[in-house]
Amino acid sequence: MSTPIIPRVTSEIGDLEAVILHTPGPEVENMTPGNAERALYSDILNLPVAREEYNQLKGVLEKVTKTFQVKELLAEILIDPELKVSLVERICTQEKVLNIKEDLLALNHKELATQLIEGVALKRDSLTTYLSDERYALRPLHNFFFTRDASVTVYNEVMISKMANKVRERESIIMDAIFNHSPHFKTSTLNPMNTWHVGEETFIEGGDVLIARDDILIIGNGARTSSQGIDFLAEQMKKQKGRKHIIVQQLPRSPESFIHLDMVFTLLDRETCMVYEPMIKHEHTYATILMTIDNGKVTKITRQPGLLKALGNLGMNLKPVPCGGTELWHQEREQWHSGANFFAIGPGKLMGYARNGHTLEALSKIGYKIIKASEVINNAVNLDDYEKYVVTIEGSELPRGGGGARCMTMPVRRKNIKW
Numbered sequence: 356m357s358t359p360i361i362p363r364v365t366s367e368i369g370d371l372e373a374v375i376l377h378t379p380g381p382e383v384e385n386m387t388p389g390n391a392e393r394a395l396y397s398d399i400l401n402l403p404v405a406r407e408e409y410n411q412l413k414g415v416l417e418k419v420t421k422t423f424q425v426k427e428l429l430a431e432i433l434i435d436p437e438l439k440v441s442l443v444e445r446i447c448t449q450e451k452v453l454n455i456k457e458d459l460l461a462l463n464h465k466e467l468a469t470q471l472i473e474g475v476a477l478k479r480d481s482l483t484t485y486l487s488d489e490r491y492a493l494r495p496l497h498n499f500f501f502t503r504d505a506s507v508t509v510y511n512e513v514m515i516s517k518m519a520n521k522v523r524e525r526e527s528i529i530m531d532a533i534f535n536h537s538p539h540f541k542t543s544t545l546n547p548m549n550t551w552h553v554g555e556e557t558f559i560e561g562g563d564v565l566i567a568r569d570d571i572l573i574i575g576n577g578a579r580t581s582s583q584g585i586d587f588l589a590e591q592m593k594k595q596k597g598r599k600h601i602i603v604q605q606l607p608r609s610p611e612s613f614i615h616l617d618m619v620f621t622l623l624d625r626e627t628c629m630v631y632e633p634m635i636k637h638e639h640t641y642a643t644i645l646m647t648i649d650n651g652k653v654t655k656i657t658r659q660p661g662l663l664k665a666l667g668n669l670g671m672n673l674k675p676v677p678c679g680g681t682e683l684w685h686q687e688r689e690q691w692h693s694g695a696n697f698f699a700i701g702p703g704k705l706m707g708y709a710r711n712g713h714t715l716e717a718l719s720k721i722g723y724k725i726i727k728a729s730e731v732i733n734n735a736v737n738l739d740d741y742e743k744y745v746v747t748i749e750g751s752e753l754p755r756g757g758g759g760a761r762c763m764t765m766p767v768r769r770k771n772i773k774w
């Protein structure tokens with residue numbers, strides 16, 4: 356095996372060196388209209404189409420960087436019998452299904468990894484289970500292809516998220532096991548679950564955590580990340596030397612397309628960001644707050660006149676590109692389909708959905724070349740020929756899961772940016 360990767364991410368846009376993906380499997384279909392909402396979906400995905408679309412994202416990323424697949428990483432660590440027992444025990448205890456522990460332990464490492472992700476069917480071997488409306492003893496991890504959310508590389512460490520919804524909790528447990536045991540990574544993890552004073556109200560998800568610069572984090576505070584979750588991360592920042600800034604952007608709890616900050620704001624290159632204007636540029640009641648941490652202490656907490664101005668005050672003057680273009684009508688529609696959710700594989704080197712035409716037009720106007728993923732995969736286009744581009748993936752099915760290119764990628768390592 357090659358030398359382990361030391362996770363390090365100091366910006367949203369540095370050249371990507373390694374990323375964790377999860378190709379959607381049967382778990383995304385294993386739901387009914389009755390429980391799609393509980394699965395945090397607005398619709399049931401068509402798996403073959405979703406996979407085709409996902410393979411465009413994966414195909415491009417495999418060309419430009421090192422990629423890992425969650426299921427393979429998980430299966431590999433489950434070869435260790437002790438870890439297998441402790442992980443199964445942890446999951447069964449957390450999900451209150453210790454009765455299936457022995458069945459799970461009887462599976463080989465690959466089958467166990469599959470079942471932990473795709474779900475374990477409920478055995479109808481008692482009156483209670485026979486009468487139960489549940490189909491699963493362990494529910495499928497419908498949302499795991501949004502690898503962004505359950506863990507986050509924050510500078511030199513990996514934070515394991517504390518998910519806001521039960522249906523996503525197992526994702527974090529799996530990522531915790533991977534980062535602590537996979538031979539592919541050498542890192543330390545920050546896990547709110549291991550901190551004695553972290554309470555019920557503490558939650559924080561990767562979609563809300565943006566690393567703007569080596570001294571600036573931008574964190575969304577809304578349905579998925581609580582103030583307590585941000586305080587947990589602020590505590591960790593206190594351990595670092597020098598001055599750190601955390602800009603907190605409050606978010607509305609509805610509609611569901613505003614669940615994470617990266618659905619309304621992403622960084623594109625050194626000078627540009629993508630914004631959903633009604634949330635990021637216009638006046639509203641959702642506060643922007645700046646926390647300043649100086650050598651281990653929070654020295655100041657102040658209200659700011661909006662996210663862009665807060666960044667400007669710290670020397671990051673970003674030109675906002677409007678998701679959906681200039682008309683509110685298009686902005687609303689394209690934001691809903693993850694039109695603001697871009698993933699940077701390098702500064703000015705982006706991936707996003709092809710369907711959001713007005714957003715792409717706004718990027719094209721400022722010099723971004725729009726390139727289809729298939730052209731990259733078939734070698735019809737060489738990305739090195741362009742300084743700024745958006746590689747587009749088809750997005751009919753994937754956005755119905757509730758996220759875009761940033762949500763589907765968990766960067767483990769990026770090169771540092773020369774500002």
Ligand SMILES: NC(=O)NCCC[C@H](N)C(=O)O
Nearest residue numbers: 395501562615756757758762
């Ligand atoms: N970073 C993101 O915005 N991730 C998308 C998560 C969508 C998923 N259905 C969820 O509700 O958690």
